[in-house]
Amino acid sequence: MSEATERVAVACPSCSPAEPVVHEVLKPGGQTTVRCTECSHTHKTKIEEPETVECDVIVSQDGESFATATDVPAGESLAEGEEFVLDTPEALLTVRITSLEVGDDQRPESATAEDIDTIWTRVVGNVGVDVTLNPQDGRDETRSIELRVPGDYEFTVGEREDLADETFTVKGIHLRADATGYGFDRLDHEEDMAFAKDIDRLYADDESSSAWSVW
Ligand SMILES: [Zn+2]
Numbered sequence: 001m002s003e004a005t006e007r008v009a010v011a012c013p014s015c016s017p018a019e020p021v022v023h024e025v026l027k028p029g030g031q032t033t034v035r036c037t038e039c040s041h042t043h044k045t046k047i048e049e050p051e052t053v054e055c056d057v058i059v060s061q062d063g064e065s066f067a068t069a070t071d072v073p074a075g076e077s078l079a080e081g082e083e084f085v086l087d088t089p090e091a092l093l094t095v096r097i098t099s100l101e102v103g104d105d106q107r108p109e110s111a112t113a114e115d116i117d118t119i120w121t122r123v124v125g126n127v128g129v130d131v132t133l134n135p136q137d138g139r140d141e142t143r144s145i146e147l148r149v150p151g152d153y154e155f156t157v158g159e160r161e162d163l164a165d166e167t168f169t170v171k172g173i174h175l176r177a178d179a180t181g182y183g184f185d186r187l188d189h190e191e192d193m194a195f196a197k198d199i200d201r202l203y204a205d206d207e208s209s210s211a212w213s214v215w
Pocket of ligand 1: 012013014015016036037038039040041
């Protein structure tokens with residue numbers, strides 16, 4: 001019901017043969033039937049579809065990966081570190097480009113759609129973050145857990161977190177190799193912040209166990 005009528009700008013042979021004017025698309029196809037919104041004249045025209053290039057995409061998530069493909073506008077330049085929404089049969093995934101493969105197994109930092117063989121990506125919309133939890137009282141052992149959080153979740157050194165039945169205070173953040181814009185690959189000053197999708201591992205003081213030792 002609410003499907004919007006597609007509109008295109010093409011020349012109208014009746015009222016505007018030289019300048020494009022807005023037409024409604026009545027019947028899409030190779031020869032598209034359109035109606036001029038200025039004079040209501042209906043005619044057939046050929047509409048140029050934007051050209052796209054199909055690129056193979058490898059998506060990795062939590063140590064597993066799968067292959068799919070995506071259409072990239074011809075001439076568009078892609079670069080490592082860029083993020084885009086990938087339409088897969090299962091879901092829309094926000095992914096980050098980790099590597100671009102062009103001919104001869106080369107891996108340039110950026111490339112034009114036509115030159116790209118494979119776009120290597122990882123999912124950043126929702127990520128697993130490894131956390132090393134150091135016990136507070138020396139009785140317990142160091143634990144390693146994985147937390148699942150939105151990619152844009154912010155972790156800050158010195159801040160206390162309450163996630164998935166775990167309570168801890170962030171002491172240090174080790175960033176992933178593809179994280180950009182931080183200046184360092186380790187953050188350990190109060191108020192240093194990183195997004196979950198950029199984090200390789202969090203180091204934290206375990207407060208879960210000390211909650212018990214209050215007794
Ligand atoms: Zn017209």
